[in-house]
């Protein structure tokens with residue numbers, strides 16, 4: 001299987017521009033020449049120009065944590081896809097659970113954002129995952145399938161190649177509770193089967209599915225080393241250059 005792993009840092013609402021620049025300056029030498037995996041940083045919008053500039057010409061891509069689905073307009077506080085591209089951002093997260101939980105993002109909004117990202121050639125990482133009550137009620141598979149179906153409305157096999165999915169069980173985010181590799185693999189298989197059902201076996205086989213939720217250097221190998229797990233979306237452990245570099249080199 002030739003899916004190249006993607007190791008992504010979601011910095012959430014942390015760091016000043018000076019701290020972001022110091023991270024990149026320290027991080028790049030640690031991963032120089034690392035070609036086995038793709039590496040991407042997702043800072044707050046206000047940090048994007050600084051991080052893009054600092055990472056220019058390196059093996060590290062930079063993207064947004066969120067974009068608006070509209071190309072422009074009266075949407076106070078939002079960032080457009082054109083603005084992201086204009087400063088050199090190449091990727092975007094879509095539908096992170098914190099966006100769903102605190103900013104009322106629905107599968108329908110996620111779907112609109114996915115169409116916008118694809119239309120403009122920005123690599124989308126669509127985040128899905130169940131909350132604890134759903135897992136405990138035995139609803140994980142249903143929740144994941146519903147989120148995939150909702151996110152992928154109107155997406156065709158021809159459009160799908162750039163799409164990356166991140167499976168982030170909400171109960172594992174920022175809690176120190178990681179899904180076991182077996183739990184993650186089970187979830188990834190459910191997601192991949194749903195993608196294959198919607199878009200065909202080839203698209204299903206090629207789509208990268210990342211795991212996120214309390215990934216650290218000491219559990220990265222056990223998780224990303226699984227055939228079904230095509231990389232990681234890392235929060236807390238991505239804030240320090242040495243800790244994120246250790247994950248990249250799992």
Ligand code: 13P
Pocket residue numbers: 010096168172173174175176212213214215233234235236237
């Ligand atoms: P943590 O790695 O801090 O659990 O965060 C995961 C996450 O939400 C990445 O998007």
